Amino acid sequence: MAGIIAKNREDRPYALTDGGGCSSNLSNKFKKRCLKNADRTFAQATQCQETNSIAALLSMEDAAFVVHAPNGCVGCVSFMNDNFKVGQFHRKIEKIRNARYIVTNVDEKDVVLGGEKKVKEAVLELENRYKPNIIFIFTSCASGIIGDDVDSVANIVQKEVNAIVVPIHCEGFKSRVPATGFDTVFKAIEKYIIKGEKPKKEKGLINVFATTSIGYKDQLEMENLLAVLGLHVNYIPFYSSVEKLKRIPAAEYSVAVCQVFADEFMEHLKEYYDIPYSKTGMPIGIRSTDEWFLSVARLVGKEDIALKYIEKEHERVLPQIAKIRDHIGGKRVFICAGTGRGIAAATLIEDFGMKLVGIQTPTYEEALIENFEQLEEIHGGDFIIDIANMQPFEQSNLVNKLKPELFIGMSTWVSKLGVPSTHILESKRPTFGYNGLLYLGRKIENAVENPSFNIKLAKHKKLPYKNSWYSENAFKYFKEVGNEE
Structure with missing residues (x-):
């Protein structure tokens, strides 16, 4: 299982990250395998994978986080934290809280002498403050360039804390596709949380892999649709927990809300945990909602039930x-x-x-x-x-x-x-x-x-x-x- 999601998204066969033109022209060249990636001689305002790695896990109920980076790398966390608090309100959580994270504020001194001591201190501080079940350590371009060994730090500090300590290798320069940050998260979930364990299957349980931009109303909409098929949901990784992540292999089925969000991880789950999956686009609009719902219905052998429900919804x-x-x-x-x-x-x-x-x-x-x-x-x-x-x-x-x-x-x-x-x-x-x-x-x-x-x-x-x-x-x-x- 060491090979799960072993490559960046741009390294997939026939994956383009830069280019442009008329759709029909691009698709014709692509089918002939003669469409090449373009190299930009000028680029402006790109996003990095660290952002997506942090966003995927920030709302976990029992987690705390170390971001081993300069302060600027967590500028977007305030926006994520706002959504996190709104999500708590929608879920009727009485004591709404902020996300629990410490940024190590990598500076010039750390670039010269290393910042591993800061990482350990941050982990111990989070353990003392919050007593979380799990602590994630996010790397950054800066920590990657100076070569800080966060894996060794995690192994050492693990002996001093009760929380599971999990390094997430999401240095922004490693991939040109920000969504690679999701893959690094799934890889860490397998390595440090699931760890190859195969719990007893739960009848009717389906993993729903959801990107962080999906709110509670959409979560309920998906759960309501899947309930029509007699399924109950393990919704991950958004608003998840260690126990919910450990339940992933217990599911009978998997589905994602985006055709490329968790595709390689779902293939891994099928291969190693015997969990068949459905991969379609987001259920937005008539056509895509029909396709998403029907794809799951075919997976569980209840297409007739889904078609009747779709007909009723169309009439409405x-x-x-x-x-x-x-x-x-x-x-x-x-x-x-x-x-x-x-x-x-x-x-x-x-x-x-x-x-x-x-x-x-x-x-x-x-x-x-x-x-x-x-x-x-x-x-x-x-x-x-x-x-x-x-x-x-x-x-x-x-x-x-x-x-x-x-x-x-x-x-x-x-x-x-x-x-x-x-x-x-x-x-x-x-x-x-x-x-x-x-x-x-x-x-x-x-x-x-x-x-x-x-x-x-x-x-x-x-x-x-x-x-x-x-x-x-x-x-x-x-x-x-x-x-x-």
Whole structure:
């Protein structure tokens, strides 16, 4: 089992992290295996895998955390902590608390002399303050560059504390794909918590692997759908615990809420623990919700029950969708989101008669090619794909050229172009299933019909790019690997 998730995401066969162009052109080259990764000669504002590793575990009920990094590496934790506290409120937890973490604040002295002493002190302090069941140690670019041996520190300090001490190797420079941070978490869960143990199977138990951006309303929506099939849920790793993680091998089935979130870990569970799994896109929108629900139903042999439930739900929601479509049908949309959520958003807008003109996705790989082919069937093959880890300069260029009537995604940049925008990254409100569909539809309708904020913002705030940039090819700074230019 030492080989579980042994590679970074960009090292998967036929996995691209950089590139762009017309969808049909990209998919044709990909199928012929002649689509090469591009090398950016200029890059701007990328995300790292450490962020995702921290986010995946920060809400664990009985955990505490050491982030072995400079202070800047935990800047985003305040946002995660806000969601964590809101999630506690939604779960009716009476004493709402902050996440329990210490950052070692790696400085110039530590870079020269090493920071391992700080790591040990932080672990002992967490043990003394909180008496957690488990303490995770997150590495960073800085700790990796100076070569601090956090594994040895964990082994030494383990003898002095009751908590399980688990190092998470998530140095940002190790992978160009932030989602690799999720893989490092699953690898550590297997090595330090499950440890190859095979508990007795629990009848009807299904592991639901959920990304950290999914809120309690969506958790309940998934649990309600799965209850129709007679299943009960072990929801992980969000709001999990050591005991819940130990139950993973006891499940009869597994499913993820994103086609690439836990795919390799679910394959590992199938191979070593005899847990079959379903792998589909996020259950956002009619098409994707139907597919997600039916895929699990086929897994457990209850497709007939699922089809009857789907028919009933369609009768309930389709008339309401039609009313929304009357107001926003035909509008052109650009989408920027994580891989799974972006594809789900592109199928969602089909429900409202909207057309996809562009999508920015962190990866383009074998596991996704069927999804992009499906999008071509829905929207035609002429929409633009930007394969990018953020890169707002490319995004702004494309949005300015394509002139969509709605942008779906975090709109920090494009709002200043005057484009109406909204997002479906709603950890505080419903987005999944048939109920989430109606919420998102009304939210999109509101954004399209009330664009005044973005229009006024564009008059008073400008992006930091010269006007000449918008007339350039958005992919000007690509150099195809293996080609000389």
